[in-house]
Amino acid sequence: AWHAHKVEHKFVGCLVGAVKVGAVHIEAGCDWENPPLGLPTQTWVLSATQPGILHIPAGWANGWMSLTDDALLAVYSTSTLEESMEDDYRYPAKWWNCWEVERR
Numbered sequence: 001a002w003h004a005h006k007v008e009h010k011f012v013g014c015l016v017g018a019v020k021v022g023a024v025h026i027e028a029g030c031d032w033e034n035p036p037l038g039l040p041t042q043t044w045v046l047s048a049t050q051p052g053i054l055h056i057p058a059g060w061a062n063g064w065m066s067l068t069d070d071a072l073l074a075v076y077s078t079s080t081l082e083e084s085m086e087d088d089y090r091y092p093a094k095w096w097n098c099w100e101v102e103r104r
Helices: 081-086
Strands: 002-004 010-016 018-025 041-047 053-056 060-066 072-077 089-091
Touching: 010 018, 010 041, 018 053
Parallel strands: none
Antiparallel strands: 002 060, 002 089, 010 053, 010 072, 018 041, 018 060
């Protein structure tokens, strides 16, 4: 669920269905291999019924969870695939656990 880039920015839009996006700012001076568990998370719900684009700046870990079976995202990057692979940090799915969904 969680990956981060020091340089790369991402732009995410939901084309079909809905997703929950989580992001955490990995602060300057943090150990990128093992960032603190207590960093605050921010969340958004992206939905095809309310089109929009979410900007995830460089320096933020991010992940998403499908809220519908048919969810489909478009993800745009400021880096090439090769550049992104050189700037890639991955963490366990529940490293920062913002994935609870409030039922309505």
